[in-house]
Amino acid sequence: GAVVSQHPSRVICKSGTSVKIECRSLDFQATTMFWYRQFPKQSLMLMATSNEGSKATYEQGVEKDKFLINHASLTLSTLTVTSAHPEDSSFYICSAGGQTSLYEQYFGPGTRLTVT
């Protein structure tokens, strides 16, 4: 089956620094990737849709200058949390759309970000 990886799985950073999270589709090409945020005991909230070779589309309320998304290739999308603050601490999950359809998506294992 389709495999999506994320790196790192956990990261701790100091307030004010930036952190980059990678999402890779390992055995298929993904023209579209999605980034979600999950708070403890809460659901996944879609942050943005990332399309290869074009600008990401952000959901309402998500600061695009704070959460920079780059989808430079068909197998890699990155999320950079800029000038991180403790309130950015969360679990970030990416998913990749199927090669021919967004009907099914394949999820990465998530990245736990802790900002101190």
Next chain:
Amino acid sequence: GDSVTQMEGPVTLSEEAFLTINCTYTATGYPSLFWYVQYPGEGLQLLLKATKADDKGSNKGFEATYRKETTSFHLEKGSVQVSDSAVYFCALNPEGGTSYGKLTFGQGTILTVHP
């Protein structure tokens, strides 16, 4: 907008017990409906799906039927195992348009099965 509501957990069962996790949704038209499972330390995995009214999705002993009249997609399993302990998410994918592909998730239900 679209929304998905799941029964609150956590749910704790003994092995071989019957499982039901309720899920209802609000959406226009005929969205596709999914159940995802998240095992500890892993990403979400698609458990089953249904694309139209009265469809029944099934996998690994789990079943869910797309009920348009009650806007529901309840997850059931006749006999749970310890290995079924995980977090279960109900989700919908809009029927089409610009929101197609943007999954809306329920809040998740933690299931713990004891031997």
